[in-house]
Amino acid sequence: MIVVLVVNYEEFGRMSLRFKEVIDSESETKIPRPLDLGRRQTLDLGNGSEIVYISKFVSSDQAWTWFDFLNQHIPWTRPTIRVFGRSVVQPRDTCYVVNPGLTTYSYSGYKPHAYTWDDFPPLKDILNAVHEALPGSSFNSLLLNRYKGGNDYVGWHSDDEKLYALNQEIASVSFGCERDFLLKKKSNKTSQRRNDEEPPAKKSKKSSVADTHSFVLKHGSLLVMKGYTQRDWMHSVPKRLKAEATRINLTFRHVSRYILNMTLHCFRGGFLTRLWMLPLRNWDCP
Numbered sequence: 001m002i003v004v005l006v007v008n009y010e011e012f013g014r015m016s017l018r019f020k021e022v023i024d025s026e027s028e029t030k031i032p033r034p035l036d037l038g039r040r041q042t043l044d045l046g047n048g049s050e051i052v053y054i055s056k057f058v059s060s061d062q063a064w065t066w067f068d069f070l071n072q073h074i075p076w077t078r079p080t081i082r083v084f085g086r087s088v089v090q091p092r093d094t095c096y097v098v099n100p101g102l103t104t105y106s107y108s109g110y111k112p113h114a115y116t117w118d119d120f121p122p123l124k125d126i127l128n129a130v131h132e133a134l135p136g137s138s139f140n141s142l143l144l145n146r147y148k149g150g151n152d153y154v155g156w157h158s159d160d161e162k163l164y165a166l167n168q169e170i171a172s173v174s175f176g177c178e179r180d181f182l183l184k185k186k187s188n189k190t191s192q193r194r195n196d197e198e199p200p201a202k203k204s205k206k207s208s209v210a211d212t213h214s215f216v217l218k219h220g221s222l223l224v225m226k227g228y229t230q231r232d233w234m235h236s237v238p239k240r241l242k243a244e245a246t247r248i249n250l251t252f253r254h255v256s257r258y259i260l261n262m263t264l265h266c267f268r269g270g271f272l273t274r275l276w277m278l279p280l281r282n283w284d285c286p
């Protein structure tokens, strides 16, 4: 039986948000551990963008087992990146995993080493659990982030690089210390580059309440950015000085087939190219 409730959802926000809470009581009994799809909240951002948040995606014990593995065995690096023409040390550790043969990911002048799923077998278990929780999804790459304390953060950005479809779904799994996850609607003039230079509060103008949302991402939770969230919204995990413990976050993504993306990269900018590529931009590959 599916029950739809509209609740005043204050836990996640500085402002009061209206959420639909969907409780699928059947899934609680039928789906085996580690999945717990009993509590799934959706936030409609409008214009085809949506956030889904599952606070207990995996049990706390399972989440700590994965946290310990990732903390110890991932070859974390803290690269130097280019932001607004300056070299800065990225304010968190990172690692990148992708299916062999797909377009290489790069951002802010940094091209991470591409590890494979076979390098870290427990990542396959997490990927399987995400696929089970999100029927129809087919993620083929993963960006890992480790925040070693409240000084580590990710600035305002959207994950709208050309190697992803415009309406790509991103699944974000969190382990360890709880941190705030903020969403802000893009203005027409908003820069779409990553901004790891400063905490968001210093750079951005005040947004209206309807144009900002905030979640507390719990240990073992899953947050999904759906539809046009990357095109129309930015997100960040700001500094929180009281958050002393380590947090690990995994964002599962879907890279579209490499030939299409290589072509897009080669001809980027040409009006005619954009025109004939238009129907292909949202082409989703298995």
Ligand SMILES: O=C(O)CCC(=O)C(=O)O
Residues within 6 Å of the ligand: 143, 145, 154, 159, 172, 181, 217, 235, 237, 249, 251
């Ligand atoms: O740590 C998070 O929750 C978000 C990470 C993120 O947005 C990214 O790596 O693109």
Ligand SMILES: [Fe+2]
Residues within 6 Å of the ligand: 157, 158, 159, 235
């Ligand atoms: Fe992101």
